[in-house]
Amino acid sequence: MFHERQREFGRTLTAIQLHQQGHHGWSLLHQALDDLLSTKDAIFCRLLNAVWAARPDISDAHLVTLIGAAVRQIAQRERETAVLFDSSRDVATRLDILRQLVMQNEAELGKQICGRSNSFTGARRFLAPQLIIGGFAAEHQIDEVRFLDLGTGLGILPRQLNNEVVYNRFAKDLVWDPWEPEYRVIPLTVRYGVDAPPLPNMDWVRACYGPSRYYEERFQELMWSFEQTAGVESDVLIRELDMLDLPRLADFILTNQFNVVTCNFALFQYAQSVQEAVERCVVQNMASPGLFLTMNPSHALLRPGCQVRGRLVGNTSELQLADASDAHLIGTIIAGTDLPFIIGQRKRAGSE
Known part of the structure; x- marks a missing residue:
């Protein structure tokens, strides 16, 4: 069969x-x-x-x-x-x-x-969303970002946003080329993360890390990030919701009026038609102006690297925002041709 x-x-x-x-x-x-x-x-x-x-x-x-x-x-x-x-x-x-x-x-x-899903939780993967969402809010004069993270796993990304201590530790290992977006504080008013039941526990997340020294270092970064973001734990609401349940997802987005949604290393887990259906559901039900930000492997995990893409409410085009040499955001990240359209400003890499 x-x-x-x-x-x-x-x-x-x-x-x-x-x-x-x-x-x-x-x-x-x-x-x-x-x-x-x-x-x-x-x-x-x-x-x-x-x-x-x-x-x-x-x-x-x-x-x-x-x-x-x-x-x-x-x-x-x-x-x-x-x-x-x-x-x-x-x-x-x-x-x-x-x-x-x-x-x-x-x-x-x-x-x-x-x-279950692959609940590998990369502590550095918030670096690009931090800059892009902050720039988006500033460019579009958004005073309140109602934020939702799909496939959130343990919910570390919503906790990390706006934490400069965590950002500064990891950002030094990521070089933007040919220009670097400006760090801006995101005007967060709501932070949600959802994932399909059962929500992962730390034992399952640990099993998703490779048995190597490299991944042991990545896991320790995750544990450190949880410690550094403990002060906002009560601000981040984690809920069980399978994003493949499109009617429920649509209702959840509409009810909470989310205007920024992220989905990092979750959509690639499904067939292309399913990915497209989720993207349509999200964009069609978000508040405007709204940004749906995705991060997926560049080559279906067959080679290193990841793609950062975006969709705006009312615009059917997929926007090329960045391409990273490593899925853990260590190394080089190339600013995409559509990034200025989202954040509206450019800062040369290495400039003050």
Whole structure:
């Protein structure tokens, strides 16, 4: 029934092993998953088929990350399976361990993969929204920003906005080219974050981080950010709401009169038609002037980088706002051709 999807998924597994960012820690597991699929393992194929039946619109890239997180969560409590991420073990040993893990935990894996999203929570991903939303509010003379973050996970992004301590720590590692937007305080009056139930807990978020020193550093940045933003915790309202439930999403946006909505690394998880339906729902129901800001992988997680795009209420065009060399906003970010249209001013990179 899902033979073609299995073939497409296999091609994604093969391609994702060539990811240039070799320090993410997932490569060994991706190789083992590819090998397991190649053997046509009955239990693994049955697991995949169950996922596709329950979530027909899930993207292959999202499925790869979900399997990784679900396997890693098991490996964190069952230490003998941690060899899946140990490069000193041979390929055959890792494949056998993965086969046993899938066989013994098929039900748990299916529940997690069918019922959760990749809740990786990047502490640096608010850097671009901070500048773009602040510039948008200033350019359009918006005195009150009623803010909503879709796919918010633990809700760190709404907490980080306007926190200059957190911004200054991370901004020094991100170089804008050829010009840098001005930092402006966003006139926030409402901060909401929503995500599909069940809302993620810290254990699940931790499992979404790769088993590497690089990702351990990223996780510590997240924990530090929560500490630094504790003072606004009560100002950020987190609710269970699946953005794929379009009638409910439309009602929620209309009722709360949101005029700025963000969605970071969530839309890529679904088929293109689903992404477009969510974007239409958001823009059609926001208050005007309104901005819908999205951030997604540049190449479906097959290569580093991310795209920052925007849509304005009353304008059907997708606006190119920025392209970053790294999805964690470390390195270089290129200002898009449409960015001045949103924020209305330019500041040369490195200028005072």
